[in-house]
Amino acid sequence: MKKFYILMLFIISAVAFGADASRVEKIKKDGTLRVCIWPEYYGISYVDQRTQKLIGIDIDLAGEFAKDMGVKPQFVKSSFATLIDDIVGDKCDIAMFAIGNTPTRAAKIRMTSPHLTSDIYAITTKSNRRIKTWDDIDKAGVSVAVAKGTYHEPVMRAKLKNATLLVVDSMHAREQEVESGRADVFMTDYPFGMRMLSQTSWARLVKPEKTYHLTPYGWAVAYGDDIFFARVEKFIKDIKQDGRLLKAAKNNALEPIVNLK
Numbered sequence: 001m002k003k004f005y006i007l008m009l010f011i012i013s014a015v016a017f018g019a020d021a022s023r024v025e026k027i028k029k030d031g032t033l034r035v036c037i038w039p040e041y042y043g044i045s046y047v048d049q050r051t052q053k054l055i056g057i058d059i060d061l062a063g064e065f066a067k068d069m070g071v072k073p074q075f076v077k078s079s080f081a082t083l084i085d086d087i088v089g090d091k092c093d094i095a096m097f098a099i100g101n102t103p104t105r106a107a108k109i110r111m112t113s114p115h116l117t118s119d120i121y122a123i124t125t126k127s128n129r130r131i132k133t134w135d136d137i138d139k140a141g142v143s144v145a146v147a148k149g150t151y152h153e154p155v156m157r158a159k160l161k162n163a164t165l166l167v168v169d170s171m172h173a174r175e176q177e178v179e180s181g182r183a184d185v186f187m188t189d190y191p192f193g194m195r196m197l198s199q200t201s202w203a204r205l206v207k208p209e210k211t212y213h214l215t216p217y218g219w220a221v222a223y224g225d226d227i228f229f230a231r232v233e234k235f236i237k238d239i240k241q242d243g244r245l246l247k248a249a250k251n252n253a254l255e256p257i258v259n260l261k
Helices: 002-030 059-067 083-088 152-160 170-182 190-199 226-242 246-252
Strands: 032-036 046-049 072-077 092-100 117-118 123-125 143-147 164-168 186-187 202-208 213-221
Touching: 002 032, 002 059, 032 059, 032 083, 046 059, 046 092, 059 072, 059 092, 059 226, 059 246, 083 092, 083 213, 123 170, 123 190, 143 152, 143 170, 152 164, 152 186, 164 170, 170 186, 186 190, 186 246, 190 202, 213 226, 226 246
Parallel strands: 032 072, 032 092, 143 164, 143 186
Antiparallel strands: 092 213, 117 213, 123 186, 123 202
């Protein structure tokens, strides 16, 4: 009986090892690393309107990761709303677009060690007289927009005590709500805040006077593949030590939020 249990344990371990190893082996066999991105994330994974090329820190790092594995990156369009389904449904091998590590996401997809950490910021209009400082946001009569599926939704739902939370279907919708005056502010992070300042004439950034809610950003893979996850973690450790992460952050104006620990 003891031999039988030992044999069964060996078989189960072998099957598990084969499942774990399959993604790394498949990537190398295909010569392609499938990378889910959201191509509208300024500084992270973004289509340059002038050149129509993908740019951003996670585009740079996806290229480095693929090169380390001896393959080429293949970018697959995704979004925060479809992220979990895209990973679980094997639409890509890894999602690399500065994904905030939240309990809801971590319950369904496996989050890596962080390479960025951002606080929450607010965008209002230059003409808005109601919002002058961060303390003006959570007041009666103020409307705060967030995009559905982002981590800002549950955070602001828990944080706001007096203002009204407006959950909209897309990133563009939250901008339209604020620009039109239907909402006073929308909540965002450092990279997207920088996008609004650089690409609009009406936006004004409102910063918290002290730390409000720091969120670590990493990448995401499916559960059940320990070998592939370990390979991703090794890459993250390597780029933190050899300077590639800091270089990519500087190249994309994200040095203030880079996580080198």
